[in-house]
Every structure is written in structure tokens, then in C-alpha cells.
Amino acid sequence: xxxxxxxxxxxxxxxxxxxxxxxxxxxxxxxxxxxxxxxxxxxxxxxxxxxxxxxxxxxxxxxxxxxxxxxxxxxxxxxxxxxxxxxxxxxxxxxxxxxxxxxxxxxxxxxxxxxxxxxxxxxxxxxxxxxxxxxxxxxxxxxxxxxxxxxxxxxxxxxxxxxxxxxxxxxxxxxxxxxxxxxxxxxxxxxxxxxxx
Amino acid sequence: xxxxxxxxxxxxxxxxxxxxxxxxxxxxxxxxxxxxxxxxxxxxxxxxxxxxxxxxxxxxxxxxxxxxxxxxxxxxxxxxxxxxxxxxxxxxxxxxxxxxxxxxxxxxxxxxxxxxxxxxxxxxxxxxxxxxxxxxxxxxxxxxxxxxxxxxxxxxxxxxxxxxxxxxxxxxxxxxxxxxxxxxxxxxxxxxxxxxxxxxxxxxxxxxxxxxxxxxxxxxxxxxxxxxxxxxxxxxxxxxxxxxxxxxxxxxxxxxxxxxxxxxxxxxxxxxxxxxxxxxxxxxxxxxxxxxxxxxxxxxxxxxxxxxxxxxxxxxxxxxxxxxxxxxxxxxxxxxxxxxxxxxxxxxxxxxxxxxxxxxxxxxxxxxxxxxxxxxxxxxxxxxxxxxxxxxxxxxxxxxxxxxxxxxxxxxxxxxxxxxxxxxxxxxxxxxxxxxxxxxxxx
Amino acid sequence: xxxxxxxxxxxxxxxxxxxxxxxxxxxxxxxxxxxxxxxxxxxxxxxxxxxxxxxxxxxxxxxxxxxxxxxxxx
Numbered sequence: 001x002x003x004x005x006x007x008x009x010x011x012x013x014x015x016x017x018x019x020x021x022x023x024x025x026x027x028x029x030x031x032x033x034x035x036x037x038x039x040x041x042x043x044x045x046x047x048x049x050x051x052x053x054x055x056x057x058x059x060x061x062x063x064x065x066x067x068x069x070x071x072x073x074x075x076x077x078x079x080x081x082x083x084x085x086x087x088x089x090x091x092x093x094x095x096x097x098x099x100x101x102x103x104x105x106x107x108x109x110x111x112x113x114x115x116x117x118x119x120x121x122x123x124x125x126x127x128x129x130x131x132x133x134x135x136x137x138x139x140x141x142x143x144x145x146x147x148x149x150x151x152x153x154x155x156x157x158x159x160x161x162x163x164x165x166x167x168x169x170x171x172x173x174x175x176x177x178x179x180x181x182x183x184x185x186x187x188x189x190x191x192x193x194x195x196x197x
Numbered sequence: 198x199x200x201x202x203x204x205x206x207x208x209x210x211x212x213x214x215x216x217x218x219x220x221x222x223x224x225x226x227x228x229x230x231x232x233x234x235x236x237x238x239x240x241x242x243x244x245x246x247x248x249x250x251x252x253x254x255x256x257x258x259x260x261x262x263x264x265x266x267x268x269x270x271x272x273x274x275x276x277x278x279x280x281x282x283x284x285x286x287x288x289x290x291x292x293x294x295x296x297x298x299x300x301x302x303x304x305x306x307x308x309x310x311x312x313x314x315x316x317x318x319x320x321x322x323x324x325x326x327x328x329x330x331x332x333x334x335x336x337x338x339x340x341x342x343x344x345x346x347x348x349x350x351x352x353x354x355x356x357x358x359x360x361x362x363x364x365x366x367x368x369x370x371x372x373x374x375x376x377x378x379x380x381x382x383x384x385x386x387x388x389x390x391x392x393x394x395x396x397x398x399x400x401x402x403x404x405x406x407x408x409x410x411x412x413x414x415x416x417x418x419x420x421x422x423x424x425x426x427x428x429x430x431x432x433x434x435x436x437x438x439x440x441x442x443x444x445x446x447x448x449x450x451x452x453x454x455x456x457x458x459x460x461x462x463x464x465x466x467x468x469x470x471x472x473x474x475x476x477x478x479x480x481x482x483x484x485x486x487x488x489x490x491x492x493x494x495x496x497x498x499x500x501x502x503x504x505x506x507x508x509x510x511x512x513x514x515x516x517x518x519x520x521x522x523x524x525x526x527x528x529x530x531x532x533x534x535x536x537x538x539x540x541x542x543x544x545x546x547x548x549x550x551x552x553x554x555x556x557x558x559x560x561x562x563x564x565x566x567x568x569x570x571x572x573x574x575x576x577x578x579x580x581x582x583x584x585x586x587x588x589x590x591x592x593x594x595x596x597x598x599x600x601x602x603x604x605x606x607x608x609x610x611x612x613x614x615x616x617x618x619x620x621x622x623x624x625x626x627x628x629x630x631x632x633x634x635x636x637x638x639x640x
Numbered sequence: 641x642x643x644x645x646x647x648x649x650x651x652x653x654x655x656x657x658x659x660x661x662x663x664x665x666x667x668x669x670x671x672x673x674x675x676x677x678x679x680x681x682x683x684x685x686x687x688x689x690x691x692x693x694x695x696x697x698x699x700x701x702x703x704x705x706x707x708x709x710x711x712x713x714x
Contacts (some may be wrong), residue, residue, distance in 0.1 A: 031701050042661045046699045098663060106644055174658035183637070184540040188552035195556040196570070398652035400708065544653035545677040583673050589653045 006070035013063035020137050022161040024049055025170050026130050033172040034036060034179070050110075057107065064100070082148035092141030095134050128182035136162060211601040216554050224426065224446045224462055229351065232358040235315040242319050243428050245326060245365070253327045253428055254280075260432035261444045262424070265417040265514060269504075272424070275414055278404045280328050282412035289331040291367075291408045293389065296352075297335040297373050297380035300486045300513045300627040301535075305448035305545065306418050307341055307348055308460040313422065314355035318368055320421035322359075323428050325366035328414065332369070335418070336385060339372035339634065340359060374568040375634040377487070377539035381590045382407075382415050384541075395541045395637065403434050419448055420515075439464035443503050443511075452476075452517035452627065465503035468517070473497060476518035480621070481525050481606050483628070485512025487532050488595025491525065492600035509602070516627055524621030528612050529603040530558035535630035536596045541637055547593045550584035561622075567614035574611070577604065646684035647707040655704035662705050665696040684710055691714065 027049035030037060041101060064080050067073070070090050075093060079086035081101055083092030109124040139158055182190075224234055226238055236242075239353070258273035283290040294360075299308040310317060315545065325333045335356070341348040347409055353370055361367045373379050381396055384402045388394040389408045407413025423445055427435050436444045443465030452458045454476030461472065473482060482497040490509035492500070497518070500506045505532050519525055537551040557577050560566040568571065581600055584593035615618050649662075649669060658676030666689055670678045685693045685707070697705045 031659070034657070041664045042659060043664050043695075043699055046701065114698055114703070121698065150654065182542075182548075184538050184542045184548060184552055187548060188537055188555060191553045192559070194399070194554045195553060195560060195576070196566070231684060394653070435659060518650075545658055545675055546653075546673060549675040549677075583679075585671075586653075587653065587677070587679070 003070050003072040006066045007072060009164040010063055010070065013059045014068065014139065014142075015157065016152050017063055018058050018135060018161060020052055020059060021132060021135060022165060024053045024056060025165050027052065028128060029165070031173050034169070035173045035175065053107070053110075057103075060100075060103070064096075077183040083115040089142060092138055095138040095141065099131055099135040099138055099152065100183065106131060132165065151160065203239065204252050211425050211475070217511065222541055225309065225448075229311075230315065231310050232315055232355070235313065239316065239319075239410075242322065242364075242425070246512045247322070247395050248428055250327060251492045253323055256432045256434070257424060259437040260427050261485075262420060262435070262528060263426065263443075265419045265447070271569060272416065272420060274484070275416075276324075278402075278414045279414045280578070282405045283328065286412070288411050290328050290414060291332040291334065291411040292321055292328065292330045293385065293408065293413060293415040294321050294333075294418050294421045295380050295385060295415055296335060296374070297385070298338060298341075298513075299375065299377045299380045300515065301377070301631050302452065302458070302515050302517060303450045303483045303486060303513045304458060305450050305460050305514050307450055308494060309419055309422055309448060310337065310352055311346065314352050315358075316422040316425045317418045318355060318469060319361060319421070319425035319428075321368050324414065324416075325547055330414075332408070332411070333366050334369045334371050334389060334408070336389070338379070339373040341375070346500065347504050347633065374636075375631075377536070378541060378590060381592070385415060386413065393638065397541055398589060401543045402546050418536070440466040440503055440505065442505055447511070447514060449502075449511075449514040449516050452515075454518065454520065462613065463502060465511070466506075467502050469500050469507075470498050472502070472516055473518040478520045479520040480519045480523060482519065483515060483517040484517045486523075487514060487536055488591070488598060489515060489626075491519075491606040492602075493531075493606050494521075496624075520623075522621055522623045524610065524619055524624050525603065525607040526558070526562040527624045528623070528626060529599065529607070530555070530559045530562040531626040531630060532628060533558050533596060533600060536599075539633070540592060544588035544593075546584045546587040550580050551593060551596060554580045554584070558600065558603075559604050560613065561614060564617050564619045566583060567582065567611075568617040574604070646710060647690070647693070648682075648684050648710045649680050650691045650706045650708055651678055652702075652704040652706060653679060655702045657702045657704070659701050661699050661701065665692045665699070669693075678705075 019183060027037075027045055031042070036042060040048075067075055068077055068080060073088045075086050075088055079093060081097050081104075083097040083101070084090045086093040086098070086150060104129055105124055109121050113121050114158055136158060140153075217590060226234075229437055230238055254273060254276050256277070256502055257276065258271075262272040263269040264272060264275075279290050296306050296310055298304075309601050321333045321335065324330070335352065337349060337352055338553065339349070349370075349372060356368050356370055359368070371389060373385070374394065376394070378384050378396070379388065379394055383396040383399060384394050386407045387402055403413050405412055405414060407415070423435070426446075435446075438444060438446045446462060446464050449461050449463055449472070450458050451461050453473040463472070469482075479494050479497065481491045481493055484492055489512045490511065492507055496507070502511070502516075504510055519528060533551075534555045537555040540547050540551050542548045554577060557573055557580070558569055561573050561577070577600065581597045585597050586594060649666075656677060658672075660672055660676055660678075663670040663672045665668050666685075669681050670691060673679055683697060695709060697707050
């Protein structure tokens with residue numbers, strides 16, 4: 001296969017993966033913050049979060065596969081999951097490998113959810129907050145494909161993803177503060193005025 | 198040993214220079230006993246030869262011992278359950294004697310541990326032998342006060358006096374931070390396992406999987422002391438006290454018009470009236486503890502002290518007479534506020550419901566608010582229904598029991614409050630509501 | 641408990657945060673109280689609802705819903 005077809009396929013599937021994973025993050029943050037997506041019951045939001053993450057894996061696999069097959073740049077199979085082992089752009093490819101490792105941990109534990117302890121699942125799932133920024137960094141560092149950082153519409157798309165997740169995180173923190181469960185003493189104080197009405 | 202009748206005896210009634218066993222004494226001595234005096238007073242602890250394996254359980258079954266506090270579960274069945282689980286899993290069980298006495302108004306356990314700690318230790322040794330336990334823990338409240346003495350030190354001294362080789366069981370003393378639910382089984386297991394001391398979700402009961410995952414027998418220290426007495430004097434001696442359904446000598450903490458509460462020795466079926474006569478005129482009596490029930494004054498005057506007669510559990514053995522000049526609603530509001538603050542705060546219904554119930558009771562207890570606010574009783578009943586049975590422990594259930602009994606027994610007070618009046622002039626709280634020794638983390 | 645013929649629903653109350661997915665999936669067995677926490681009907685899950693019950697257990701964001709064998713006498 002023509003090297004530049006492979007290369008562009010890798011770029012394209014890379015961007016699609018990033019967008020899909022961004023949506024997965026947004027849905028995950030929504031569920032964790034007990035929010036809703038208008039028109040969707042909560043169990044659908046959870047189902048979407050799961051299905052889209054599986055879809056993202058497919059695109060990610062093609063993204064990695066086409067990059068490995070492409071002879072123009074030298075990226076070994078090992079370096080797709082062993083960080084910083086690549087001779088081509090070791091830093092940015094390495095970050096991609098870190099993201100792959102984190103994603104494997106997330107997916108495996110989620111497939112085993114219910115069979116492993118809730119605490120273990122939850123602690124590993126927090127790694128999502130590491131996975132996604134690493135994927136973003138990998139994208140920004142390698143985006144242009146011909147050396148140099150991402151630019152043009154790729155850059156804008158990436159910025160949009162960052163803004164979306166940033167806004168979701170702000171919402172999440174705010175919702176958490178408001179709904180924080182508090183001690184019985186605090187609830188008593190708060191409900192004294194409520195009960196009076 | 199002659200049978201002692203079902204009369205009521207003060208636990209610390211004699212002013213004797215020598216400690217003698219007389220019929221006037223209750224089962225407790227009049228002053229704290231060291232190991233040597235203890236052996237003289239009660240007799241020697243039966244040796245394993247004198248009480249072979251299985252015989253203790255049989256005696257306890259025949260005696261019909263039930264646990265004090267909790268659900269009054271027959272001790273014999275718990276023993277069978279724990280030893281069965283231990284055998285099945287080939288794991289040695291653990292014994293826990295619960296002397297935490299999280300009930301602030303109750304003093305009987307501290308009183309027992311102060312006067313006759315060796316009775317409790319004997320019981321632990323006997324149960325430990327019977328179950329072949331490798332660990333025996335005596336849990337007491339850290340910094341527990343007792344009169345002028347340091348109870349924790351007294352207990353540790355008693356443990357140090359024991360001959361572990363002769364006993365065959367080594368007792369560990371563990372100090373537990375004093376909270377109302379600290380003695381709840383799952384919470385206690387959590388503390389003993391080094392956790393935060395809160396109830397946890399369990400698939401198995403503590404009897405199957407408790408401290409360190411071992412089958413665990415947890416009993417109130419008074420029950421453990423009863424074991425030590427039955428081993429010496431027999432099941433028939435035990436059954437000579439009380440009624441057929443509620444046998445055995447029991448300790449109660451009585452609040453009846455004096456400045457300080459007193460611990461009395463009595464048994465089921467004894468008339469309740471003489472215990473609280475000093476407090477007359479009375480409004481109502483609280484039976485059991487803060488998870489107990491109020492009973493009316495007429496019932497208190499005529500009923501016998503038994504679950505069958507009173508139709509309420511005797512629980513932790515609290516008997517608190519509310520003098521007529523006090524306000525039963527104010528007292529209940531004060532207690533329920535304490536109960537709300539003592540919630541572990543883990544379970545949504547309890548965390549949200551108990552404070553609202555407490556706040557509503559505060560309003561109901563104030564004639565000014567009670568007369569203005571509509572729907573207070575409906576809200577109370579709604580919230581009571583909402584917290585019952587929904588949580589990791591029975592704290593909300595017990596609290597609801599107290600509230601519901603108050604709404605019935607203080608019916609006339611409620612009517613008066615809603616009309617803007619209070620029949621009781623003295624709104625001071627009668628019963629204690631201590632601040633927590635340590636805080637639970639917010640969830 | 642896939643092989644259990646009549647499992648019962650149980651809630652880990654310390655873990656439950658009141659997300660409410662369980663009530664959406666099992667409206668015949670679970671309603672939500674004033675504060676968003678599940679009120680679970682006693683008794684075994686009906687056969688028709690068994691599959692949805694397993695899904696609710698798997699999907700609970702807090703992993704606080706459990707399916708277990710009915711409690712035999714304690």
C-alpha cells in the first residue's frame with residue numbers, strides 16, 4: 001500500500017479516535033457528576049459511554065496499525081505500547097504508547113467490572129483523567145505529520161476537545177461542591193431552616 | 198447456692214468491710230474484686246476437666262441465655278453458628294466481649310467491669326475454650342469514666358492478674374473511641390480490623406466472617422458474665438431468676454428522680470413500679486435505651502419489668518422515668534438530635550432522614566412552632582417510613598422506634614403544643630447526649 | 641448470580657450515591673425516595689426482570705447494587 005495513503009489513514013483515524021475519546025470523557029464525566037443528557041435516560045448515557053469507547057478502540061487500532069505498516073517512518077510494534085522506545089519522534093510516539101497502556105488498563109478492568117472489587121475498578125478508572133490529556137499531548141506533538149506541532153483545522157479541533165472537557169470538569173467540580181454529602185451535623189443545620197417553612 | 202428470689206437488689210448496697218456472699222447481695226459484689234477475692238466470692242472457675250467441651254454450650258442452651266441489647270438473640274444458637282462456621286472453614290473463631298456501652302444513658306456495663314471484671318474475663322475464657330478460639334478481645338470505650346476511677350486501667354490490671362496458662366485463653370483489651378454505634382457488630386469488627394469503625398456492606402454475617410475474616414462471636418459483657426455464672430452455678434440457678442421466656446438476673450440503669458442514675462440488679466417479671474417510685478409524679482418512662490420505647494405512666498405503675506408485659510424490648514436495660522414537670526417532646530427531641538448527630542453519615546436515607554426527623558421534632562417540641570407549622574406529623578411519619586430498614590445498620594430503625602413511641606405516648610402533649618401550650622414547665626434535658634469523642638469523616 | 645433461580649436485590653448503602661439508574665431499569669422493583677436513593681421492594685426479582693436486574697447491577701456507576709441469593713434464616 002502506498003505510504004502516503006497509510007500515513008493519511010493514520011492521521012485521520014487518529015483524529016477520529018481523539019474526538020471519540022473526548023465524547024467518551026464527556027459522557028463519563030456526566031455520569032460521575034450525576035448529570036443527564038437531555039432526552040436520554042441515565043442507563044443510556046452509561047451504555048453510550050461504553051459503546052463509544054469500544055468504537056474508539058477500533059479506530060485506535062487502525063490508527064496504530066496503519067502507522068506501523070507505513071514504511072516512511074520507523075515505528076516498531078513494540079514502541080506502540082512501550083513508551084519512548086521508538087526511533088521516530090520518541091517523545092510524542094512514546095506519549096501515544098503511554099495512552100495505549102492506560103487505555104488497556106481501563107478497558108480490561110471495565111470488562112471485568114463486577115468481578116473485581118469496586119474499589120479496584122474505581123481507582124483504575126480514575127486513570128482516565130491521565131489517559132485523555134496524554135492522548136491530547138500526543139496529538140498536538142505529532143499533528144502536523146511532517147515534523148512540528150499540529151496546526152490548521154487539526155489544531156482547532158483539538159482546542160475544541162480541550163475546551164469541552166475543561167467545561168465539563170468545571171461543571172463536575174461545581175456540582176460536586178453543591179451536592180457534597182456532608183456530615184450529619186451539617187445536614188441538620190441545613191434542614192433546620194428547610195423544615196421550618 | 199440457694200435460689201435468690203425475683204426481688205430487686207441494689208448492686209452496690211452493702212457497706213461491708215469483708216466481702217461476703219449473702220443473699221442480700223445481688224450477683225455483683227459491693228466493691229471491686231481482685232482475682233483472689235473474686236475466686237473466694239464466686240468460687241473457682243471450672244477447669245476443662247470439670248466442664249468438658251460441649252457441656253458449656255448445653256448449659257447455656259438449657260439456661261436460655263439471650264444477648265442483652267441487640268435483638269436478644271439466643272446465645273446458644275450463636276455459639277452453634279460460630280462453631281459450625283469455624284469447623285466448616287477449618288479456621289479458629291474469635292470471641293469479642295463488647296463493653297463499649299455506646300448508649301450514653303447506660304452504665305451497667307461499666308459498673309460490671311468496675312466491680313467484677315474477672316467475671317467477664319472468666320466468661321471469655323470459658324467461651325474461648327468452648328469455641329477453641331485463638332483470639333479473645335475485650336472491647337471497651339477509650340477513656341471510659343467510671344465514678345472517680347479509670348475504668349480502662351482497672352480492666353487492664355484485671356487482665357494482667359490472670360494466669361494465661363491456666364486459663365488457656367489470652368484476653369486482649371482494645372480501646373474503642375466512644376460513639377453511639379461503635380458497638381454495632383459490623384462497626385466493631387471494622388475497628389478491630391483497623392478500619393474506621395463504621396458499619397460495612399456484608400454478604401456474610403459477622404458470625405461467619407468477622408474479625409480478620411474469622412467466624413466471630415460478639416456478645417455484650419453482661420451476657421459474657423452470665424456465662425461465667427452459669428458455668429459455676431448451673432442453668433437451673435439461672436432459670437430461677439426471671440420468667441420462662443426471659444430468664445436470668447439482669448442489670449438495669451435506672452433514672453428515677455435522684456441526682457445520679459443507679460445500676461440495679463433485677464430480673465424479668467419483677468414489678469417495675471418500686472424502681473421508679475422516687476420519681477413520682479411521672480409523665481412517662483423510657484425503656485431500653487435511645488433505641489427503645491416510651492411507655493405511659495399508668496403502664497409503668499402497673500406493669501412488670503418484662504418484654505412480654507411491657508410489649509417493648511428491654512434493650513440495653515435503661516429505665517428512665519420522666520418527671521411530670523418535664524416535657525416529653527423536648528426530651529425526645531433532645532435524644533433524637535443526638536441520634537442524628539451519631540449517624541455514621543454513610544447511607545443516604547439515614548444521613549438525610551434522621552436530621553430532618555430531629556429538626557421536625559425540635560419544632561414539635563416548641564409550642565410556638567408546633568402551633569404554626571402544618572403537616573409536621575405527616576412529615577415526621579413520612580421520614581420515619583423513609584429511613585426504616587434502609588441502611589447498613591439498625592441505627593435509623595431504632596431511632597424511628599423511639600420517635601414513634603413518643604408520638605403515641607405524648608399524644609396529649611402534642612395536642613397541647615399545637616394549641617400553643619406546653620404542659621411541662623421544665624424543658625431541660627434529663628438524659629445525657631455527649632459530644633462525640635472523635636469525628637467520622639464526611640462522605 | 642446467573643444460575644440463581646430467584647435472586648434478590650440488595651444495596652450497598654455506603655457506596656450508593658443516588659444515581660438512580662436502577663430505578664430506571666427496574667421500575668417495578670425500585671422507586672426513588674425524596675433524596676434520590678432507591679426503595680427496593682422486598683422479595684425475589686421476577687423472571688421477566690432478571691435480565692434487566694443483571695444489567696442494573698452491571699451498570700450502577702457506584703457498583704452499589706447487588707444480586708444475591710435470598711437470605712435463608714439467620
